[in-house]
Amino acid sequence: MAEVTAPAETVTARIVAVQDDLVQIEAQPGPDGTPATLVKNEVVYILPSLLGDGGRQERLKAEVLRVRGTTADAQVYESTQGVAVGDPVEQTGQLLSVELGPGLLGQVYDGLQAPLANVAAEFGIFLPRGAQVAPLDPKKKWSFTPSVKLGDMVAAGDVVGTVPEGRFAHKIMVPFNWTGRYRIAWIQKGSARLHDAIARLDDGSGHEREISLAQKWPVRRALPASLLRKASSRRLFPSEPVLTSQRLIDTFFPIARGGTACIPGPFGAGKTVLQNLIARNAQVDIVIVVACGERAGEVVETIHEFPEMTDPTSGGSLMDRTIIICNTSSMPVAAREASIFTGITLGEYYRQMGLDVLLIADSTSRWAQAMRETSGRLEEIPGEEGFPAYLQSSIKGLYERAGVIRGNDGETGSLTMIGTVSPAGGNFDEPVTQATLSTVKCFLGLSSERAYKRFYPAVDPLMSWSRYAKQMAGWYDEHMEPGWVTRVAEMQELLEDGAQVEQMMQVTGEEGVTMEDFVTHQKALFLDMVYLQQDAFDPVDASVAIERQRLTFARVYDIATRRFEFPDKAAARTFFTELTGLFKNYNYTATKTPDHEQLLEKIDAMRGSAGIGAQAR
Ligand SMILES: Nc1ncnc2c1ncn2[C@@H]1O[C@H](COP(=O)(O)OP(=O)(O)O)[C@@H](O)[C@H]1O
Ligand SMILES: [Mg+2]
Numbered sequence: 231m232a233e234v235t236a237p238a239e240t241v242t243a244r245i246v247a248v249q250d251d252l253v254q255i256e257a258q259p260g261p262d263g264t265p266a267t268l269v270k271n272e273v274v275y276i277l278p279s280l281l282g283d284g285g286r287q288e289r290l291k292a293e294v295l296r297v298r299g300t301t302a303d304a305q306v307y308e309s310t311q312g313v314a315v316g317d318p319v320e321q322t323g324q325l326l327s328v329e330l331g332p333g334l335l336g337q338v339y340d341g342l343q344a345p346l347a348n349v350a351a352e353f354g355i356f357l358p359r360g361a362q363v364a365p366l367d368p369k370k371k372w373s374f375t376p377s378v379k380l381g382d383m384v385a386a387g388d389v390v391g392t393v394p395e396g397r398f399a400h401k402i403m404v405p406f407n408w409t410g411r412y413r414i415a416w417i418q419k420g421s422a423r424l425h426d427a428i429a430r431l432d433d434g435s436g437h438e439r440e441i442s443l444a445q446k447w448p449v450r451r452a453l454p455a456s457l458l459r460k461a462s463s464r465r466l467f468p469s470e471p472v473l474t475s476q477r478l479i480d481t482f483f484p485i486a487r488g489g490t491a492c493i494p495g496p497f498g499a500g501k502t503v504l505q506n507l508i509a510r511n512a513q514v515d516i517v518i519v520v521a522c523g524e525r526a527g528e529v530v531e532t533i534h535e536f537p538e539m540t541d542p543t544s545g546g547s548l549m550d551r552t553i554i555i556c557n558t559s560s561m562p563v564a565a566r567e568a569s570i571f572t573g574i575t576l577g578e579y580y581r582q583m584g585l586d587v588l589l590i591a592d593s594t595s596r597w598a599q600a601m602r603e604t605s606g607r608l609e610e611i612p613g614e615e616g617f618p619a620y621l622q623s624s625i626k627g628l629y630e631r632a633g634v635i636r637g638n639d640g641e642t643g644s645l646t647m648i649g650t651v652s653p654a655g656g657n658f659d660e661p662v663t664q665a666t667l668s669t670v671k672c673f674l675g676l677s678s679e680r681a682y683k684r685f686y687p688a689v690d691p692l693m694s695w696s697r698y699a700k701q702m703a704g705w706y707d708e709h710m711e712p713g714w715v716t717r718v719a720e721m722q723e724l725l726e727d728g729a730q731v732e733q734m735m736q737v738t739g740e741e742g743v744t745m746e747d748f749v750t751h752q753k754a755l756f757l758d759m760v761y762l763q764q765d766a767f768d769p770v771d772a773s774v775a776i777e778r779q780r781l782t783f784a785r786v787y788d789i790a791t792r793r794f795e796f797p798d799k800a801a802a803r804t805f806f807t808e809l810t811g812l813f814k815n816y817n818y819t820a821t822k823t824p825d826h827e828q829l830l831e832k833i834d835a836m837r838g839s840a841g842i843g844a845q846a847r
Contacts, residue, residue, distance in 0.1 A: 242266035243319040245276065246301065251310055251562045252607045253292065255319045257300045266321060268302040270294055271450060273327075275320045280312040288359055291342065292319075293326050293564070296608060305564035305604055307342055308359045325451075328572055330579045331424055331444035332395045333366045335516070338533055338554045341569030346533075346556070368424045372443055374402065376417045376429070385411045387457040387582065387638045390429055393422075393443060396550050398515065401583040402428065403638075405445040406453055412439070449571035452631050453578035457638065463582070466634040470705045471698065472588065472646050475511035475773035476504075478689055478762045481718060481783055483696040485672045487514075487586060488634035488644035491696075492594075492666045493689075495676025496656025500688045504676070505590050505650055506532075507687075507766055510539055510548060511773040514646065515585040517548075520573035521556040522566050522596035532556065542773065557596075567600040574631050577645045584641030589632075594649040598625070598662045614661045622665040629669045671697040685763050691725050710780050717787055721757060724790055728754020740799055748799050752806040753790045760813040761786050771817045778821055786813075789837050809836055 243266065247254035253276065257265035276290040290313070292304040306313075328343045338346045343365040372393040378384060386408045392399040404412070412431035415438055422428050427440040447453055457463035468486035485491045495501045509517045521532050533556060539548040555573045557566045570591055577587045591597070598617065605618035613619040632647040649670075653660045656678055658667075667673055673695050680688035699715055706714040731751040734743055743751075761782065765771040774782070789809070796802040812833050819826040 240320065241277070241318040242321050243268070243274065243302075245313060245315055245317040245319060247315065248310055248313050249607055251306045251308075251564055252295075252604065253304050253306055253310060253313065255294075255302050255304055257302075265300045268294055268297045268300070268321075269323075270297050270302075271325045271448070273322045273324055274304055275322065276306065276310075276313055277318045277320065278313050279317050280314065282359065289320075289362070290359065291362075293568075295604070303608055305567075307562055307565045307568070309562065324446075325448035326568060326571075327446040327448045328575050329365045329444055329446055330576070331366050331442075332372050332393050332400045333370060333424070334553055334576055334579075335396055335398070335551060336549045336553070337365075338556060339365065339572065341555060341557045341565040341567075341572055343555075343572055366424055366444060371421045371423055374419060374422045374428050374443065376419055378414050378417065380414055380417065382414045383411050384414065384431065385460075385462060385638075387454070387462055389637075389639045390414070390417065390441060391419075397544065398551075398583075398585065401639075402441070402443055403445075403582065404431070404441065406447060406457065406582075408439075409456075410434075447575055447579070449568065449575045453575060454582060454635055457582075458635075462638045464636045466636055466642065468634050468644070468698070469702065471702055472586070472644075473513045473776050474508045475775065476507060476687065477764055477774055477779050477782070478687060478691070479508075479674065480776055481779055482691060482699075482722065482762070483672055483674055483689070483694050484698050484702060485646060485648065485696070486698040486702060488632060488646055489672065489698055490629040490632045490646070490670040491648045491672035491674060492651055492663075492670045493648060493674045493676065494651035494653060494658055494663045494666070495681075495688070496678045497652060499656070499676035499678050499681040500686060501650040501652065501676060502532075502592060503766060504674075504687050504689075505592050505648070506535070506539075507772070508648065509536075509552070509588065509590055511542060512588050512646075513543075513586075514588040514644075515551060516577075516580045516587045517552045518573050518577050518587060518589045519552065519554045519556075520570050520589065520591040521554065522569060522591065522593060522600075563600040563603045566596060567604065570594070570597050570628060574628065574645075574647075577647075578631060581635055581643035581645045582637050584637055584639070584643045586643060587645045589645060589647045591647070591649040593652040594625075594628075594666065595652045595662050617661045621661055622668070625662070625665045626669045629666075685758070686766060687764060689762075691722065691758070691762055692729055709776070711784070718783075721787065721790060724750070724754050724757060728758075745796070745799065745802075749794060749796070749802055752802055756806050756810050756813075757786055757790055759810050760817065765818075768818055770820050774817075782817075785833065785837075792837065805836075809833065812836065 243255040243257045245253055246256045257268050259265050272294045274292050278288055282288040290306055290308045292306040294302045294304045296303045344363045374391055374393050376391040378390050384404050386404050386406050388404045389401045391402050412433055415430045415432040417429040424444045425442045429441045430438045432438050454463050468488040470487050471484040472487040473480050493501050537547055537549045541548045555569045557569045573589055577589045580587045602617045610618055629647055632645050634644045636642045651663050651666055653663045674689045675693040676688045677690040703715040728751045731747045816829040
């Protein structure tokens with residue numbers, strides 16, 4: 231494990247004030263008397279005069295947040311204990327960046343891309359303050375195969391070759407921030423370490439630049455921005471769902487590949503369980519989990535659980551295609567704030583290779599709270615509930631980085647973003663939930679009432695929505711059945727009607743409603759029990775392929791729209807209770823097994839027995 235080599239910088243500023251993890255720095259006059267220029271979002275290092283353990287000179291990473299003439303406020307990504315007025319500060323001339331290259335998959339990073347596993351091996355679980363660990367192993371050898379030849383012309387984002395990373399061909403691309411066109415002057419097939427030159431590019435004036443397997447990118451900037459401006463890469467409209475194997479999502483509230491969704495819910499309603507289900511089963515290549523933990527223990531659970539989960543597609547460990555960025559609430563606020571940008575940038579990088587990436591941030595409320603704390607310390611004018619006035623635009627800025635991109639080589643990749651939100655007391659009328667809802671296009675609202683009844687996933691179907699359903703109607707017509715989206719909408723109406731009858735019955739009792747209303751209520755309950763609810767802990771029911779959803783939905787729809795004749799309400803209830811039981815067992819049996827077929831026969835016989843066949847509700 232090598233230390234990151236320090237960039238060539240000198241002391242150009244000094245600390246003038248310290249307030250928790252926020253410091254004020256002042257630029258010092260240089261040799262010619264003029265002070266150095268301070269730049270917003272530049273990374274600086276504080277060198278505390280008070281030396282660390284064993285007389286070690288610590289270097290504390292910080293980021294400039296606000297510049298006012300020759301002074302600036304910087305947030306420090308470490309504890310500022312012992313930092314004193316007058317301590318030297320070095321400028322790096324670089325924005326907060328991540329290192330991109332092969333070896334990212336399977337890593338568990340902190341918010342600043344320090345690999346936690348390596349940290350643990352080298353320093354114990356906790357990284358000592360000011361220690362820096364390389365994000366990617368610089369010694370590991372990769373087998374590089376060029377895809378361009380001598381004399382070819384390339385520009386930023388163009389693929390020059392690949393290295394195998396697990397089961398993916400990791401594309402090596404011309405650094406995204408290079409301008410102009412280059413001629414390949416030299417390129418070498420074979421074994422290369424991360425920072426070895428694998429190609430030399432001529433800029434046309436005889437000047438050559440080297441490419442290695444790694445490059446850096448500033449996390450707060452959208453990675454494809456300049457490629458899109460030059461139209462070497464293109465943004466496409468999301469047009470198909472990212473299938474999650476959850477009936478309630480795929481059928482009722484679909485998330486588009488390259489789209490955005492949010493999962494707000496009170497504490498304990500099942501956000502983390504749902505998020506893990508999606509992470510495990512979603513049909514994507516790469517999953518990035520940004521865990522801004524509610525509690526420290528929760529993040530530890532994620533780190534331990536993921537490597538043990540098997541990947542349903544490959545059979546290998548889920549970690550082979552996963553990157554975890556994790557922050558516990560005990561880490562400095564600033565590091566928590568940065569972690570989501572780190573995750574998004576890594577996601578954009580793999581999308582640029584033509585892969586489908588899913589990013590899940592749990593929970594974005596923690597991220598927003600970190601932003602609130604920092605804003606408060608900067609004494610900015612607060613908006614609602616103390617959040618900064620730019621909360622909404624910051625949230626928008628995050629989700630805008632999702633999307634479908636056709637890369638320079640014509641291959642299409644996507645970045646789908648799902649964020650959980652944990653509003654205090656489950657009250658969705660708070661700024662973070664509201665700002666998120668006005669940004670994302672799919673809303674899966676968890677309710678504590680449903681969680682209390684153990685109706686899992688506790689997504690409330692009366693409150694949730696997906697703007698993608700109509701948008702992707704064409705896909706569903708083609709891959710499911712013509713008119714699919716309309717039928718699903720009909721089932722949503724049934725749920726609403728059922729809820730209304732339930733309200734009436736709470737006032738009048740069962741006797742107070744008509745037989746027809748009573749049956750509507752029974753049908754809605756049936757639909758909820760056997761289709762919306764899905765058992766995360768049953769080996770079959772936990773994940774349901776879209777083809778099985780199609781078949782199950784057809785039966786459920788048929789029953790829900792059939793006219794039944796019952797002698798009385800008790801008979802109706804008995805009928806639906808039995809049918810629900812059969813259907814639940816059907817949900818638990820694997821397709822094509824004898825049990826499964828038998829249950830289907832029983833269900834079909836039953837619906838025939840009471841129905842009068844008419845398809846009118
Ligand atoms: N889909 C589910 N199936 C079964 N149990 C669930 C499900 N979702 C949540 N639970 C139960 O609820 C508990 C809390 O869920 P969790 O995801 O940690 O809540 P949150 O993240 O919203 O605080 C879980 O430990 C589990 O017992
Ligand atoms: Mg949780």
